[in-house]
Amino acid sequence: MTSGKTKIAYAVLGILTVAGIAAWIYQLMGGLGVTGMNNGTSWGLYIGCFMFFVGLSAGGLIVASSASVFHVAEYKKVALPAVILSTACICVAGIFVLVDLGGIQRVWRIITGFNPTSPLCWDICVICLYLVINIIYLVFMTSNKDDADRKVAIVSRFALPVAILVHSVTAWIFGLQLSREGWYSAIMAPLFVVSAMDSGLALLMLVLGGLNKSGWFKTEKKLMSSLAGLLATCVAIDAFLVGCEVLTMAYPGAAGAETLAVMTSGVTAPFFWAEIALGLLIPFCILVFARNRENMGLVMLASACIVIGVFCKRIWLLFTSFFMPNVYGAPGIISGSSASAHATGMDVWAVVGTYAPTWVEIVIVIGVISLGALAFMVMCQKLLPAAKKEQSSDAPAAEGAAA
Amino acid sequence: MTRYGIAIDLHRCTGCHTCTIACKIQNNIPMGLLWNRVITEGSDMVDGAVGEYPNLTRRYVPVACQHCENPACMRVCPTGATYKDDKGRVEIDYDKCIGCRMCMAACPYNARVFNWNEPHREPDFDYGDKTVPVRSKGVAEKCTLCKERTDRGEEPRCVVACMGRARTFGDLDDPNSEISKLIAERHAYVLLEEQGTKPQVHYFE
Numbered sequence: 001m002t003s004g005k006t007k008i009a010y011a012v013l014g015i016l017t018v019a020g021i022a023a024w025i026y027q028l029m030g031g032l033g034v035t036g037m038n039n040g041t042s043w044g045l046y047i048g049c050f051m052f053f054v055g056l057s058a059g060g061l062i063v064a065s066s067a068s069v070f071h072v073a074e075y076k077k078v079a080l081p082a083v084i085l086s087t088a089c090i091c092v093a094g095i096f097v098l099v100d101l102g103g104i105q106r107v108w109r110i111i112t113g114f115n116p117t118s119p120l121c122w123d124i125c126v127i128c129l130y131l132v133i134n135i136i137y138l139v140f141m142t143s144n145k146d147d148a149d150r151k152v153a154i155v156s157r158f159a160l161p162v163a164i165l166v167h168s169v170t171a172w173i174f175g176l177q178l179s180r181e182g183w184y185s186a187i188m189a190p191l192f193v194v195s196a197m198d199s200g201l202a203l204l205m206l207v208l209g210g211l212n213k214s215g216w217f218k219t220e221k222k223l224m225s226s227l228a229g230l231l232a233t234c235v236a237i238d239a240f241l242v243g244c245e246v247l248t249m250a251y252p253g254a255a256g257a258e259t260l261a262v263m264t265s266g267v268t269a270p271f272f273w274a275e276i277a278l279g280l281l282i283p284f285c286i287l288v289f290a291r292n293r294e295n296m297g298l299v300m301l302a303s304a305c306i307v308i309g310v311f312c313k314r315i316w317l318l319f320t321s322f323f324m325p326n327v328y329g330a331p332g333i334i335s336g337s338s339a340s341a342h343a344t345g346m347d348v349w350a351v352v353g354t355y356a357p358t359w360v361e362i363v364i365v366i367g368v369i370s371l372g373a374l375a376f377m378v379m380c381q382k383l384l385p386a387a388k389k390e391q392s393s394d395a396p397a398a399e400g401a402a403a
Numbered sequence: 404m405t406r407y408g409i410a411i412d413l414h415r416c417t418g419c420h421t422c423t424i425a426c427k428i429q430n431n432i433p434m435g436l437l438w439n440r441v442i443t444e445g446s447d448m449v450d451g452a453v454g455e456y457p458n459l460t461r462r463y464v465p466v467a468c469q470h471c472e473n474p475a476c477m478r479v480c481p482t483g484a485t486y487k488d489d490k491g492r493v494e495i496d497y498d499k500c501i502g503c504r505m506c507m508a509a510c511p512y513n514a515r516v517f518n519w520n521e522p523h524r525e526p527d528f529d530y531g532d533k534t535v536p537v538r539s540k541g542v543a544e545k546c547t548l549c550k551e552r553t554d555r556g557e558e559p560r561c562v563v564a565c566m567g568r569a570r571t572f573g574d575l576d577d578p579n580s581e582i583s584k585l586i587a588e589r590h591a592y593v594l595l596e597e598q599g600t601k602p603q604v605h606y607f608e
Contacts, residue, residue, distance in 0.1 A: 031540040032502070033520035039436075042507035042517060102502020102517065102541030106482075109499045113483035120481040120505050178598055179475060179511035326511045326595055327466055329442030330449045333513050336435045338520055348435060351447050 006214075009377065013370040020367010023360050024099055032102050033338035034360045040333040041322040041355035046100035049365055052199070052314045053093035053372075054127070054170045055192065056307075059200020060086035061134065061163040063227070068156035074223055078208060079152075080141050081217050084379045085207055086200075087134040090166075092372035094127055099364055119173045123166075130166045133159050142383050167196040174317070181259040182321035185248075191241045198234035199310035201227065202283075202303035207376075209300050217384050225293040228302070232287035235306065239280040242313075263320045271316040279309020322353040406472075406491030406576040407548055408603035409562065410585045411465055415569035418443065418450065418463035425564035426467070429549065431531020433522035438514075438546040439467040439561055465561075465570075468493060468514040468546035469594060469602030476506035476515065491575070491603060492548045500542040507543060511598045515545045575603055 027034050037044040060082035067075035098104060115121055137159060140151040168189040174180070175188030205227060211217035249256035263272045283302035292298045325333060332351035335343075357365075418441055426432070426439040444462045445453040452459040470493045477485045477493060484499035485506055507515045521540045524530060529537060534551040538544050549559035553572075557563075562570040573582030582605075585591065591605035 031518065031520045035519075037519065039507070039516045040513065042504045097503075100503070102504070102519075102543075103500060103539075104502075106499070106501045109482040109484070109501055113481075113499050115481055115483045117478045118481040118505065119479060120503060124481070173505070174508075177475070177479075177509050179509055325513050326598075327442065327464070327513065329444040329464065330446050330451060331440070331442065334435065334437045334440065334516065336516050336519050346449070 006377075010374065013374045013377075016370035017367050017374060020364050020370065023363035023367060027099070027360055027364065028104070030338075032100075033336075034358060036337070036339075036356045036358045036361060038333075038335040038337035038339075038350070038355070040325070040335065040350050040353040041319065043100070043318060043322070044355055045357045045361045045365055046096050048311075048314045048318045049368070050093050050096040050100070051170060051192075051318065052311050053089050053096065054167060055196035055199050055310060055314075056203050057086045057089035057093060057130075057200060058163055058167055058193070058196030059198075059202070059204050060084075060089070061130075061137075061159055061200075062197055063201060063204065063230075064137070065156035065159040065163065068153045069160050074226060077223060078204070078219060078227070080138075080383065081208060081211060081380070082204055083134055083137050083141065084376060084383060085204055086163075087131070087138065088372045088376040088379065089200075089203075090127060090131050090134060091375060092368055094131070095368050095371070096365075099368065119169065119176055123169045123173060126162065126166045126169045130162050133162055138379075138383065164193055167192045174321075179326060180321035181255050181324075182249075182263070182317070185245060187241055187245050187248075191238075191245065194234060194238045194241055195310050195313060198231060198238050198279075198306055201231050201234060202306035202310075205231065205299060205303040206307065209296065209303075211380070211384075216380055221294070221296065224296060224299060225290075228287050228293040228299045229290075231303070231306070232284060232293075235280060235284045235287065239284065242276075242280070258324065259320060262323045263316055266320075267323060268316040268320045271312040271319075275309045275312040275316065277309070278305040279313055283309070319353070319355060322355070324352060404491070404576050405489070405574050406603060407553060408470060408491070408573070408575040408582060408605065409548070409559065410571045410573075410582045410589075410591055410605040410607065412567075412569045412571075412585075412589075412608070413462060413464065413606055414608045415567040416441070416463045416465060417567050419566060421564050421566055422465055422561035422570070425560045426546070428530055429532050429552070429560035430535050430547070431524075431529050431537060432544075433518070433524050435520075435523075436516040436518070436544070438516070438544070439465060441465045464594075464606065466512060466514065466594070467561075467604070468548070469512055469600065469604045470546075470548055472601035472603060473599060475509040475511065475598070475600055479505045479509045481505065488550075490553070492550060492553075493545075494547055494550060495542075495544060497536060497538050497542045497544070502541040502543065504543065511595050511600060515543050517543050 035044055063075050064079035064082040067079055137155050140148050171188040171192035174183040175185055178184050208219045212219055249260045283305045286292050286298050286302040330351050331349035335348055335350050420441050423437055423439045441463050443449055443451050444464045452461045454460055474493050482499045482501055484496045486494055488494050518538055518540050558572045562572045571582050571585055573580040586605050589607035591607035593602040593605055
């Protein structure tokens with residue numbers, strides 16, 4: 001039987017999910033005008049969360065598949081929760097794209113009118129492929145057949161490149177747009193991959209910590225410390241790539257420097273500096289010392305910082321490039337949003353980009369994330385005890401472990 | 404081939420916004436949206452000036468879809484809703500638009516607007532040309548180069564309505580057309596040439 005705490009968790013997440021669905025129905029009725037998005041800043045929190053969750057999905061699968069590909073026996077132990085987490089996160093990411101669509105009833109047009117030059121089409125293909133690989137992975141990992149290990153090894157050889165590709169393609173949605181100064185950069189794909197690795201790995205650590213506490217899945221402290229070391233390396237690479245990009249933007253003192261100014265001292269500055277502090281400096285300073293990596297409290301703190309920091313990075317990455325229109329001049333861009341529909345005079349215009357999420361967006365985001373958390377818990381309850389079956393005799397014992 | 408375009412004499416543009424309003428009525432554009440806008444270039448104030456007194460300049464630039472030869476919006480559209488038609492215009496098939504707004508992220512000119520809400524008109528009826536398709540909530544729209552008018556041999560509404568006769572419409576592929584001659588003689592330029600979109604809307608002074 002599930003314990004009282006688990007039941008409460010299910011109930012709370014269920015209510016939040018229902019609230020999210022209700023808000024989404026409200027959005028479908030009123031149109032995307034119920035969000036804070038407008039003609040100047042035409043993507044908002046949904047797309048930010050999409051980037052974030054595609055990234056979170058990575059850590060799990062990259063750790064799990066490299067364990068098989070590079071024969072890191074240690075990491076194989078956490079492969080199952082890692083892949084469960086990755087599956088839940090990629091579904092959440094996919095849902096964020098769907099709730100962002102203005103005409104979801106016409107979404108089948110992507111299949112009939114498939115445009116091979118659109119990075120969005122590539123992304124849909126790669127995300128579907130990634131989801132399928134995750135599911136196959138789960139099936140093989142929980143299989144009791146003799147050759148399951150060999151099958152896992154084969155799948156992992158496909159999973160690793162696809163995991164890297166899914167983040168690269170998501171980066172290309174932004175990185176290939178010449179019109180957006182802050183996005184158009186070859187570093188975007190590697191930056192997304194490494195951000196995905198550090199945020200995904202950090203989330204995996206947090207989840208493993210949680211599973212440890214609930215008794216659903218035990219991870220050795222030594223393995224956690226080893227993963228923390230890998231995390232420190234990913235953070236360092238992330239910092240290096242961000243540094244490369246910032247220097248390249250700043251040095252010529254041209255258009256890039258103007259965009260950088262928006263990031264370092266303009267509207268997106270709080271998010272930029274939060275990422276530098278929470279996403280890079282603080283966790284690195286904690287995790288670089290072996291003694292700190294032994295301390296699970298500090299490891300969890302560093303992981304939480306990284307997840308928040310990378311979320312801030314998604315925010316500044318997305319919105320900085322919407323701030324300054326290429327063709328600049330008053331009255332600017334007609335907003336078109338609901339807020340401006342009732343405005344008079346010049347209030348319907350914006351010379352520079354503006355955006356703030358509305359309550360509808362926030363409720364939907366919380367709802368989608370709750371749905372993902374529910375899916376994760378259900379998968380854990382179904383799959384993790386099964387993995388333990390090898391040691392214990394039968395199903396009741398496994399359920400006992402879950403309680 | 405025909406490749407329609409517009410050339411705009413900025414010296415003749417007085418910033419009256421008549422083209423904006425004529426376009427709105429012709430194309431049945433709902434409240435809160437516009438396909439064409441006239442910006443006071445480089446200023447954060449309408450009719451403002453750029454520079455330091457007494458060396459001030461002011462220039463109005465009408466901006467709408469540039470009907471690019473290499474349209475960034477068309478490249479990124481996942482459903483093929485945005486297409487380049489046989490007369491060189493960039494058009495949208497509204498039935499195919501899923502409202503992902505990839506095109507709005509890709510367009511360097513912010514030429515596109517989105518039906519964020521159920522379209523609302525004041526006065527409350529379809530005031531546009533009856534041949535112009537009505538767009539629903541959740542699709543992107545933009546200047547069509549007055550597809551319906553130009554198809555029947557008329558000039559776009561903004562060209563006809565401009566009181567300063569600043570706008571010239573014509574076929575860029577015909578070297579003898581008035582627009583081709585103007586572009587050659589008046590050393591016309593395009594907006595954001597460095598973006599490589601090759602606009603078919605040209606500007607000159």
